[in-house]
Each structure stands twice: as structure tokens, then as C-alpha cells.
Amino acid sequence: MPISEILFWFLSAVAVICAMLVVVVKNPVYSALCLILTFFAIAGHYFLLNAQFLAAVHIIVYAGAIMVLFLYIIMMVNMHGNMGFTKRTLFEIISAISAGLLLLVLTVAGKQADLSQLTKSAANIGTVESLGNSLFNEFLLPFEISALLFLSAMVGAVLLSKKQLS
Amino acid sequence: MPINYYLILSAILFCIGAFGVMFRRNAILKFMCIELMLNAVNLLMVAFSTVWGQAQGQVFVFFIMAVAAAEVAIGLAILMMIFRNIRSTDTSILSKLKW
Numbered sequence: 001m002p003i004s005e006i007l008f009w010f011l012s013a014v015a016v017i018c019a020m021l022v023v024v025v026k027n028p029v030y031s032a033l034c035l036i037l038t039f040f041a042i043a044g045h046y047f048l049l050n051a052q053f054l055a056a057v058h059i060i061v062y063a064g065a066i067m068v069l070f071l072y073i074i075m076m077v078n079m080h081g082n083m084g085f086t087k088r089t090l091f092e093i094i095s096a097i098s099a100g101l102l103l104l105v106l107t108v109a110g111k112q113a114d115l116s117q118l119t120k121s122a123a124n125i126g127t128v129e130s131l132g133n134s135l136f137n138e139f140l141l142p143f144e145i146s147a148l149l150f151l152s153a154m155v156g157a158v159l160l161s162k163k164q165l166s
Numbered sequence: 167m168p169i170n171y172y173l174i175l176s177a178i179l180f181c182i183g184a185f186g187v188m189f190r191r192n193a194i195l196k197f198m199c200i201e202l203m204l205n206a207v208n209l210l211m212v213a214f215s216t217v218w219g220q221a222q223g224q225v226f227v228f229f230i231m232a233v234a235a236a237e238v239a240i241g242l243a244i245l246m247m248i249f250r251n252i253r254s255t256d257t258s259i260l261s262k263l264k265w
Contacts, residue, residue, distance in 0.1 A: 004167070015179060016178055016179065019182045022198060028192065028194060028195060032198065035198050035202065046209075046212055051216065057228065057231060061231050061234075069239065070197070070198065070238075073245065073246065077249050095185060096189075102181050103177055113173075130221050131224055134225050135225055138225075139229075146232045150235075161246055161247070
């Protein structure tokens with residue numbers, strides 16, 4: 001068994017187990033920490049797929065920025081007494097069944113798809129150079145629009161978190 | 167690794183996220199599960215982009231990350247507003263629009 005295969009199974013197991021823990025763990029802080037572990041496992045997958053730039057960006061953006069924001073909000077919002085679990089067992093059963101059916105449909109669709117002619121291409125596309133070329137030639141307009149989106153998100157977040165709108 | 171394994175791994179992660187969104191009542195936990203679903207899709211996009219040998223998929227993942235960051239900033243600000251009004255982040259209390 002080559003080392004990349006062992007790494008694949010290990011990272012997959014870590015990702016799936018930690019994702020399950022995110023859903024079932026009672027304390028929201030532990031959920032956030034498990035989610036960070038899941039993100040690191042997914043970043044490892046990106047490394048295995050030769051996407052070095054995305055792996056670095058993923059760790060910086062998710063583990064560095066988004067999860068810090070989540071932990072900060074958990075700290076500010078006092079959640080004692082309510083851990084967000086449903087008391088209605090019927091609701092639990094319905095959500096479990098529907099998620100299971102979704103998984104069944106996706107898995108069967110993935111099994112049926114004939115992807116055997118796809119093999120890993122030799123082109124090294126995950127580097128900063130090739131992604132930057134694509135981003136600033138082909139996707140320049142979306143890039144600028146996403147800058148506008150960030151500006152509006154920043155203004156919106158400041159506006160929403162003010163005590164009262166004058 | 168064959169692409170089918172990545173397909174199934176992303177399907178599992180996506181379904182765990184979808185289950186979490188339905189199962190938990192805490193709005194912050196729901197947000198985390200939405201991030202999990204976004205990441206499952208990202209993983210599949212990177213896998214297919216590597217297999218095809220084209221960079222567009224990875225650029226899309228880059229944009230998804232940017233939009234997710236903006237979404238989390240706005241969403242958590244809304245969450246703080248809700249918490250300030252009803253002193254809770256339980257989504258089952260927010261049922262005024264339900265008939």
C-alpha cells in the first residue's frame with residue numbers, strides 16, 4: 001500500500017469522525033474544535049491532490065479566520081441550559097432518515113457514474129503560478145466583483161452589529 | 167486514488183452537514199454544519215479539477231471560500247442581533263413567521 005493511499009484513508013477517517021462529532025457533541029466549543037480538525041483533514045486532502053495553494057488558503061481562511069469568529073461568537077453568546085438539541089424524537093428520526101436517503105442517492109449516483117476513463121493528469125495546476133494566471137486572466141471580473149462583495153459584507157456587518165440604527 | 171472515493175467521501179461529509187442542519191436547533195451549530203457542506207463541495211471540486219488537469223475548478227473553490235468568509239461575517243452579525251433581541255440562539259423560538 002503506497003503512502004499516499006494510507007494518508008488518504010487516515011485523513012478521510014479523521015474528517016468523517018470529526019464531522020460526526022461536530023453534530024453530536026453537546027458543548028459548542030468542542031464542536032468548533034472538531035470542525036477545525038475536519039478542516040485540517042480536508043487541507044491534507046488538498047495537499048494529496050497537489051493543490052498546495054488552496055491548502056494554504058484553506059487553513060488561513062477557515063482555521064484562521066472563520067473558526068476564530070465562531071469561537072468569539074460562542075464566547076459572547078451565553079448558551080447555558082440550551083445546547084441546541086431537539087427534544088422531539090419524531091423530528092430526530094425524520095432528519096436522520098432524510099439525511100440517510102440523501103446519502104443513498106448521492107452514493108448510488110456516484111457508483112453509477114462511469115468515471116473510469118478519468119485518470120490523474122500530469123499537469124501541475126495547483127501551484128500559485130497557474131492559479132494566478134487563471135485568476136487574473138480568465139476570472140478577472142469575478143475577482144473584482146468579489147472585492148465589492150467583501151466591501152458590502154464589511155459595511156453590512158458593521159451596520160448590523162450597531163446597537164440601534166439611527 | 168480513484169475519483170469515486172472522493173465522490174463518496176464528499177457525499178458522506180455533505181450528508182453529515184445536512185443532517186446537522188436539520189438536527190441541531192442552535193443557530194451557531196447550524197452555521198458550522200453549513201460550512202461543513204460547503205467544504206464537502208470544495209473537496210469534490212478540487213478532486214475533479216486535479217483529475218481533469220484544469221485550473222477552473224480550483225479558482226471556483228477560491229471564490230467559494232471568499233463568499234463563505236463574507237457569509238459567515240454577515241451571518242454571525244445577524245445572529246448577534248437575534249441574540250440581543252430574544253436572549254437566545256435557539257431557532258425553534260424564532261417561529262413568528264410560521265403559520
